[in-house]
Amino acid sequence: MRCLLFPGQGVQKRGMGSDLFARYPEATALADDVLGYSIEELCARDPLRRLRDTRFAQPAVFFVNALLAREKPQPDFVAGHSLGEYNALVAAGVLTLADGLALVARRAGLMAEVTGGGMSAVQGVPAAFVRRALTETGLPNVFLANLNADTQTTIAGDRAELAVAGKAIAALPGARVVPLNVSGPFHTPLMAPAAARLRGVLAEQAFAPAAVPVVSSVTGELFDPADGADLLARQLAEPVEWVRVVHTLRALGVTEFDEVNGRTVTALVTRIH
């Protein structure tokens, strides 16, 4: 069976979706209306260099993901990495495109307000080693943020502590630590205030039953729309369990992984055994 995957923030680049907007004029107009600016200008030309800014990057990636998904055949399963999970929910019919976009814009705004943090990618060592190293450093404000593949994780937290933790982890044999250009300590408890506010927004949101099964990046289990508000709120402050997502999908019989907007998350799949 086939699963369609959606990447999250980080895949944005100027010019993305350039040829799509004209093909989907209604959706594009809708997006302009929800966002209050031209989505096409942001994605295709970005004259104000806003794609570096979380507030703009997230709606941009979400919308281009959503249009690209329309060009794909109907999948048997869907899942998304962080922000991409909203696309998975739209693709599954749990959220409408308009609702999804409005939520994403709100989420992006709340996330951008949390500053002073950062993220680093850790490659070459298993997550267990990273977790142990973090414990040994005794730093209270650095956490595992993404479990992306067998030996690929990200850590996030307070910017100064993150630098110290990065150094400790880099001392592990085979480990490589690369700082990421991200403004906040996403997917860590430091996001709790933003998560609480997002929870308030999500409480007002209706979640329809899933027409296509979705696997949650928070639990690594099937996404139950009844718990939608809780899962999406938790997602901000809890690690992305991507390895679990892929294990679950494989256990459900998925053998083919497809992706919109690049090869970022399918590349991770090949590194999960």
Add this chain to the structure above:
Amino acid sequence: MGHEKDIAVVGLSVDLPGASGFDELWRLVSTGSGTARPFPADRAAKLAEYISYLRATSIDPLDEPDVEYHNGYFLDTVDHFDHTAFGMNPRQATLTDPHHRMVLRAMYLAFEDAGYSLERLRGSRTGVFVGFAVNPGSTYLDYISRVDPSVGQQAITGNIPAMLANRLSHLLDLRGPSMVVDTACSATLVAVHQAKNALLLGDCDLAVVGGARIVFAPVKHQHSNIGIESSDGVTRTFDEAADGTGFGEGSGAVVLKRLDQALADGDQVYAVLKGSAVNHDGNTEGITNPDSDSQADLLLSAWRDAEVDPRTIGYFEAHGTATRVGDPIEHEGIKRAFARHTTDRQFCAVGTVKANVGHLFEGSGVVGLIKAIAVLRHGVIPPQANYRTPNPKLDFTSGPLYLPTEPRPWQPEGPRRAGVSAFGLGGTNAHAVLQEHIAVDERPASTGPQLFVLTAATIKSLTWTVERHVAFIDAGGLDGVDIADVCHTTRVSRSGHRHRIAVVVANAADLRRQLAGLLVEQRDPLPEGPLGAAAAAFLREGRVDLEPTDRQPRIVRLPGYAFDETLAWVRFPDTWRDTMNLTTHDVRHPVTHDVELREVPLSIVAADPVRALAIVDPDTDAEDVLTAAGLGDVRFVRIGEPVLPGGAPFQPTDPAACAEVARLVDEGVTHVVHATAFEDKAVLDVSVVDDRVTKNLDGLFQLTKSLMAAGVKTRLVVLTRTAVCAAPGEQVVPENAALVGFGKVVEREYPYIKVSHVDLDPAVSPAALRAEVLSEDRGLSVLRGDRRLREVFVEVPEVDTDGPAEHLRAGGTYLITGGTGALGLAVAARFAATQPDIDLVLVSRSGLPPREQWDDVSVVPSGSPVARRVAAVREIEQTGARVGVVAADAGDPVAFGAAITGIQREHSRIDGVVHAAGLPGGSTVMFRERADFDAVVRAKLHAAVVLDRLTETDRPDFIAHFSSVASVFPAPGQADYAAANYYLDNLARSRAGGPCHVIALDWVAWKEIGMAVDFGTNGDTMFKALPTATGLDVLDAGLRSGRSRLFAGELNYRGELIHLLRSYDVALSADIEAKVEHEMLALRERLRAAADKTKATVAAVEVELTGRDEFTDVERTVAQCLALAFGYDELDVEGDFFDLGGDSIMAATVASTIATVHGVGYDVADLLADRTVSEIAYHIEDLVTFADMNPEAV
């Protein structure tokens, strides 16, 4: 009048000593002047230190304080360049060979002269042909690399010859052929021929051809003379006093286009290339000897190609190097060629520009061509310079040539025609036939005002270029030239740069007046109307948009671009004597080492209470022994019993069971004691050994994997009973020693499990065991009674020769496992060379195809690994040794056993064994599959057991086990490999004193062959990689000794990894420890000195920051670091690293300089993210603050 093969010369440039430009060259030529002189004093002064350095550092130093230089035709300066005009930064320009810079400049000017701006060329099908050769002796790269060896990488694109052509093609986006031609002295004329052909074939629509030459250091010394030098540097071609050629410097370039196209395009045509030819002397007496027959053939071919009657050629530009051999041969060739067509005498003037400007070697062809063009255009036969008395060997009166001694008008009946020759030292000759072009202009004169523009990359260049135009007009340069053509030429060829002027002019006088006005900043207002608007638009945007007129404009000659040149030269330091260290460090260290077990004091008991979890085999007394030791709170996990009540019986290799144990451990267990390998008797039954290995080694593997997966932090104590051989010949259970090797790797993969290994005998007291288990020490402790032994790595400076003098018997049979591998074959070859009368049986997994198929390429494809093995076997058989190959997997006891039995049946006795079979380790424990782990172990361990078992009753003279550095100093990912090799080391030691000499050889990586080469790990690391011959010598010495082990590898004390030696759990002997200490101090000292030097160099950089009013101190020091890399004396605080000319190769150096200067960790990734002085400084300040607050974190 033209035909379709005609090629037009549509632009040119020339820069020679005393002749910077076409007109100045003609002045020199037409007056018969030469510019030979002594080497300029300031250039000599700049070279003085370098020459002294070269002489002092020669292997046979030359102690001659005075440096004498040849006279010659030298440029005033070769060390300046206008980097801005060519989009380089000052640093790049400085690291670029002056030849490259001169070629760029020459070709730029030639394009401009041809009416092409950079914009007009971009993306065009234009070919670039450069004639050039790297000259022996000093190259610029050689010079700058001696000043600073680290620049090599950065300087490479500015110094390899191909880039001469490629850089211009890249810079201007030219899509035609781009190549450097090297045929020595004929190179640029051969390049003209190539360009002509490329145009005719349609490879390109436009072509530029050129070359350049400087004489880097024309030192006069008998060692460096090549035999053609003129004694006084003057070239006296065809003169009686001619004794050689004078060195010339300079550059020249021509732009070529098909004549029909040039006329259609309105180009100016300097001359027409009617035809050309290139040939080679073939096999002459010597490769440097010229040959008159070949030269005559060359001329005949060129004339045929040009389809002209040679009798109509009135001027001949000879190669004419003024050598005693060359000139008469050239004259003879010319005579013979003309004689085929005419008997007329003395109708063709001959001369050579080498007498005026010297010999430019590879560059000489194009300079001769340009001179001949000047002769055609001026219609005057120039006098030959430096010609007084005819060379008596040249009889001009009987031939077609005459030597003019004064200028005379040249008025032939038809068009003027000239020939140009150039001959290469190695025998490649070229000749070109030129014809004057008579322009026909039937266009009406232009009417009305015109738009004239000029641009330049810098204000200075713009000012100078304007001044040149004023002077050009004053000298009558525009007399008779239509102002519309002048203005058109500037618009299409002078418009590409950022500083611009535009004026609307009525005629040449008006142009002069307005240009002169601009120089004093009095500009006429632009007129109303379309021209004024176009001018204003041009000043704003740099683009000219004018309606085309009915009158087709043409390109005309105008002054060229005035470059704004600055110093671009690496200065040779006058401090080289102080900084050079001529003493070399040639200390030899032994190749051979060993690991000894030395007695040390007993452990002191730790006071802290412990919580232990012990895994035991109830079939042994491990639990009793541990209980007696009184460790404190011990939870026993017993094989065959549930871990938790109601669970499944514990099996050591069960992942779920081990995960269960790991969970327990994670709940605060301080010590995990792995004590299943507690058997007290060795066995030789391979299936029993296999069971033990599974239970003990695989069990430890699975447990470790689970502990890692759970991310626990604990101490792992591996307990064994008499597994490790404490003294040579001790009866032990060797297979359990494999656990020691395994344990050595664990901590290198996962530092949160500290591993110690305790091997004890029954006489050890419970207290001693308790102390050892609770000890903080890592690594192996062997307890025997009340003695405690620890591993020490020691040197073996001399290998004793207490073994057999001849270890190979005549008529003996020698078995080599892994025999068709590279090491196996090398050993076989060495054995055969030592004792040819032997049978060698090579056992390997793959074996070799049957002997009768060895010549069948479908079975043994040539060049394949199989072919190499077959060839190696055949070579061994050349010695007389008999070689048999048996396919059997050493890791499969049944198959391997059958193979051994078969060999024994055939050969009655196996006299010696080299067990070289092995598989490399593959990945870290965490990601290792058990089957792969086992395969590595079995190829060594199981095979060794089978060998011992099957030779139990008739022992060979020797068994040499190939072990590895990994059993002592393993790397991550080698747990299985280390385990298997540790077993072999231990097995050999336990067999000491027996009837069979068993020896283990711990090899470091072999440099030339084997596993390390296959996997690319054959470089020098902590140890120097082992040359094959040295390795085989060690094997030889080992077999002639009585030793049971040798560690073969020389420590790489001066390598940067030597400090790692101390990170292992094996102690170092005092002498090794002292050497490591010494070298680490020395290394630290070298690094400190290098850092100090970097800091001093950066501090000396003067750079002005712009873009803001105030700057921080860190911004200033960061700017110095960038300025050092790029050479700017001014930097914008927001200037982007890449816009400054940075690339990812430079980034590493720049980041390291920044880190050193500021004493913080700063790397390439940081630099590529920050990119500007301001951002870098901001980041650095952050790092410095953080380091101040967290001193231990740095």
